[in-house]
Amino acid sequence: MAGFMKRYRATIIAAVVLAVLAAVLFLLALPRGASGRLIALVHGGDGAVHELPLDEDAVLEVATPLGTNTVVVEGGSVRMDAADCPHGDCLRQRPISRPGEQIICLPHELWIEIVPEDGASSGMLDEDAVSYPDDVDTVAG
Amino acid sequence: MITRRQLLIGALGLGAGALTACAPRPAEELSTTVFCFDTVCQLRGAMGQEVLDGAVTLCERFEQLFSRTIATSDIARINDAGGEPVVVEPETSDLISKALGYCEESGGLFDITIGAVSSLWDFRNGIVPSEEDVAAALPHVGWRTVHVDGATVRLDDPAAALDLGGIAKGWIADALISYLVGEGVESACVNLGGNVAVLGSKPDGTPWRVGVQDPFAERGASIIARTDIADGSLVTSGLYERAFEQGGRRYWHILDPRTGYPVETDIVSASVLSERSIDGDGFTKQLFFNDPESGLADLAARGLHGLIVRADGTMLSTPGAPFTLL
Numbered sequence: 001m002a003g004f005m006k007r008y009r010a011t012i013i014a015a016v017v018l019a020v021l022a023a024v025l026f027l028l029a030l031p032r033g034a035s036g037r038l039i040a041l042v043h044g045g046d047g048a049v050h051e052l053p054l055d056e057d058a059v060l061e062v063a064t065p066l067g068t069n070t071v072v073v074e075g076g077s078v079r080m081d082a083a084d085c086p087h088g089d090c091l092r093q094r095p096i097s098r099p100g101e102q103i104i105c106l107p108h109e110l111w112i113e114i115v116p117e118d119g120a121s122s123g124m125l126d127e128d129a130v131s132y133p134d135d136v137d138t139v140a141g
Numbered sequence: 142m143i144t145r146r147q148l149l150i151g152a153l154g155l156g157a158g159a160l161t162a163c164a165p166r167p168a169e170e171l172s173t174t175v176f177c178f179d180t181v182c183q184l185r186g187a188m189g190q191e192v193l194d195g196a197v198t199l200c201e202r203f204e205q206l207f208s209r210t211i212a213t214s215d216i217a218r219i220n221d222a223g224g225e226p227v228v229v230e231p232e233t234s235d236l237i238s239k240a241l242g243y244c245e246e247s248g249g250l251f252d253i254t255i256g257a258v259s260s261l262w263d264f265r266n267g268i269v270p271s272e273e274d275v276a277a278a279l280p281h282v283g284w285r286t287v288h289v290d291g292a293t294v295r296l297d298d299p300a301a302a303l304d305l306g307g308i309a310k311g312w313i314a315d316a317l318i319s320y321l322v323g324e325g326v327e328s329a330c331v332n333l334g335g336n337v338a339v340l341g342s343k344p345d346g347t348p349w350r351v352g353v354q355d356p357f358a359e360r361g362a363s364i365i366a367r368t369d370i371a372d373g374s375l376v377t378s379g380l381y382e383r384a385f386e387q388g389g390r391r392y393w394h395i396l397d398p399r400t401g402y403p404v405e406t407d408i409v410s411a412s413v414l415s416e417r418s419i420d421g422d423g424f425t426k427q428l429f430f431n432d433p434e435s436g437l438a439d440l441a442a443r444g445l446h447g448l449i450v451r452a453d454g455t456m457l458s459t460p461g462a463p464f465t466l467l
Binding site: 135136141 | 174175176179180181183265330332334335336337343349350351352353354356364367375376377378379382410412
C-alpha cells in the first residue's frame with residue numbers, strides 16, 4: 001500500500017486538485033438558491049429595506065421625501081406598479097422574478113432586487129440587471 | 142527526459158487552463174445611470190471607467206449649459222438678457238444653430254422659442270395656464286428672433302424665451318457618441334430618457350436591440366416594436382409623456398407654436414430611426430403636426446425611417462422600415 005501511494009503520489013495529488021477545482025467551478029456555476037424561496041428586497045430612498053417573499057402576493061407603498069412608489073408582488077414576480085417620479089422609467093422595466101434581477105427608480109433612490117431567502121443583498125445598483133420587455137437592450141420613448 | 146511528475150504537473154496545468162478557457166471571457170463593459178436633463182440617463186458600453194466618468198462629466202456640463210431652469214446656464218442667460226447679445230459656450234451656439242435648422246425645415250411647427258409659452262404650462266403638476274396668459278405669450282414665439290453669430294446669441298424680442306427641451310437630448314446623445322468615438326470606444330449605448338443612440342454593435346458583436354415604448358401601456362413594461370441598430374439612433378416621442386387630464390380634457394407636452402396649446406392630433410407615438418440622434422429629435426416632433434402618411438413620406442424622402450402609432454392602435458411606418466412589430 002505504502003509502495004502504491006509512493007508510486008502514484010503525484011497522480012493522486014493531481015486527481016484531488018482537479019476534483020476540487022471541478023467542484024468549486026460547479027458550485028460557482030449553480031444558480032444560488034435556485035431551488036429555494038425567493039425574496040424581493042425593496043431598498044427605499046430613506047435607507048429602509050423591505051422584504052417581500054415572491055410566493056406571497058403583496059402590495060407595498062414606499063413613501064419617502066423623494067417620492068412614492070408602489071411595488072406589487074403577484075404570481076411569483078415583482079413589478080413597479082406606480083411611481084410619481086418624473087419620467088416613469090422604473091415603470092417601464094419588466095417584472096422580475098429571478099435572483100440578481102433589479103428594478104431601479106433612480107430619482108427616488110429606490111431599487112428592488114431578487115435574492116434567495118437566505119441570500120444577502122448584492123449591495124449595489126446594477127443597471128445591467130434591469131430587464132426590459134422582449135429582451136431588448138434598451139427602450140426608446 | 143521528462144519525469145512522470147513533470148508530465149502530471151503539465152497535464153494539470155493544461156486541464157486548469159482548459160477549464161478556465163471554457164468560461165466566457167468578459168468584455169470590459171461598464172454602465173452607469175445618472176439623473177440628468179430632468180430624466181434618467183443610461184450610459185453603457187465597452188470602455189474604461191475613466192472614459193465612462195468623462196461621459197458623465199459631459200452630461201453634467203451640458204445640463205449646466207442648456208437647462209432653462211438653471212439661472213447660470215447659457216440658455217437662461219440668453220432668456221434673461223432682455224434682447225442683448227450673450228456670449229455662450231461653443232456647444233450652446235452649435236446646439237442653437239442646428240436647432241434653428243429644424244425650426245426652418247418644419248416651417249415653424251418646431252420652434253425653440255416656445256419657451257414663452259411652455260414656461261406657463263406645468264405638465265408635471267397638471268397646471269393649465271389661463272387663456273389670457275397664453276394669448277399674451279404667443280406673439281413672443283417665433284424662431285426668427287434668434288440670431289447666432291459665432292459665440293454670441295441674441296433674441297430680437299426681449300420677451301422671447303428659448304426652450305431646447307425638444308432637441309437638446311438628441312444633440313447631447315450625438316455629442317456623447319462623438320466623445321466616445323474620440324476615446325477609441327467601439328461599442329456603446331446611450332439612452333437619455335428614451336432618446337437612444339448607439340455606437341457600433343454590442344460587445345458580443347450583435348446589434349443593439351432597441352424597443353419602442355407601448356404608448357398604451359401606461360408606462361407599463363411593454364413595447365410595441367423593436368429594431369436592431371448598429372451605429373444609429375432611435376428617438377420616440379409619445380403623448381403619454383408628462384400628460385394629464387383636467388376638466389375632461391387631456392393635455393400633453395407637445396405644444397403647437399401657433400396656438401400655445403397641445404397639438405391636436407390622433408398620433409400618440411412617433412419614432413424616428415436615424416443616423417444622428419438630433420435628426421430623430423428634430424423630426425419626431427414634426428410628425429405630430431401632420432397626417433401620418435405625409436409625415437412618413439417626408440421622412441422617407443430624407444432617407445429616414447419612422448414608425449407612427451395612432452390613437453386607434455394602428456401603426457404605420459416608412460416603406461422598408463426595419464421595425465419588428467410586436
